Amino acid sequence: MNTVELAPHRVAGLLAPAVDRVFRAGMLAGRDGGGAELSQRYGGPTANGFLVDLRTRLAAPGGTVDGPGFAAITRYWDPVVSRRSVDKQVAHGMLHRRPDGALCATERGTAFLTELYQVHAEVTEELWAGHDERVSRLVAVLGRLLSYALVLADEEGDRGGSAFTAMAPPHEPDGTPSGVLLLNRLGTLRYHRADAHADAWAAAGHTASSIAALPAGPERLAIELETDRRAAGPYSVLSADERLTMLADLAALPG
Known part of the structure; x- marks a missing residue:
C-alpha cells in the first residue's frame, strides 16, 4: 500500500x-458473557437499553447527553419511539430527564453501568487474550484520534447536534482495563463517522429514512466517498505508517 492509498x-x-x-x-461478547443477565437483573432492555448505548457518557460523574446530542445519536429512530423508550427507562428509575431535556443516569442506573464496565472488562480480556501489545497500540492511537477530532470540532464550532461530541471523550476511570478502553474508544470513533455520514447524505438531499432505503449504486457510492472525506480529519494526525499499522492491528484482532 503506498502513500497515496494511505x-x-x-x-x-x-x-x-x-x-x-x-x-x-x-x-456481542459482552452481551453473551454476562451482559444479558445483568440487563435482566435491572429490568431488561426496556429499562436500560439506552444506558448501554450511552454508557461512556452517562457513566461519568455528572455525565449528561443533551437533547440535540440524543437526537443525533438516534437519528435513524422514529422520534416518537425514542421518546417513549426514554419515558419507560425514566419510569424504571434508570434514567433521569432534566427540565432542559438532557438525560443522565440515576443512582440505580449508575450502579448498572458500573457492573456493565466490569462485564466488558472480563469479556474483552478473554476475547483479545494474547494481543496485549496490539490492543495497547490501538488504545494509544485511538486516544490521539479522538483528542484531535474534538479539537477539530471546537475549531469548526461543531458542538451542537453532534453524536460524536455528545459522547466524546468516553468515561475512562483510573484503572480501566485496556480492553474496555479499546471497546469504548472504538464506539466513540464510530459516532464521528456517523456524523460525517449524516452530513454527507443531508448534503445530497436525503433524510434518515430515504438514505436507509437508498439501494447500492452510483448515488450511494458518491455519498460513501463524501463520508470518507468528511470523516478524514482526525487521521491527518497520524503518519502513513501509523495508519497502516492501525489497519493491520484491527484486522488481526479476533471477533
Missing part, C-alpha cells in the same frame, strides 16, 4: 468496516 480519506473508508467488526465483536 491518504486520510482513503484510510477513513478502509477503517470503517474494521472498526465496526471489532467493536461489534466486543459488544
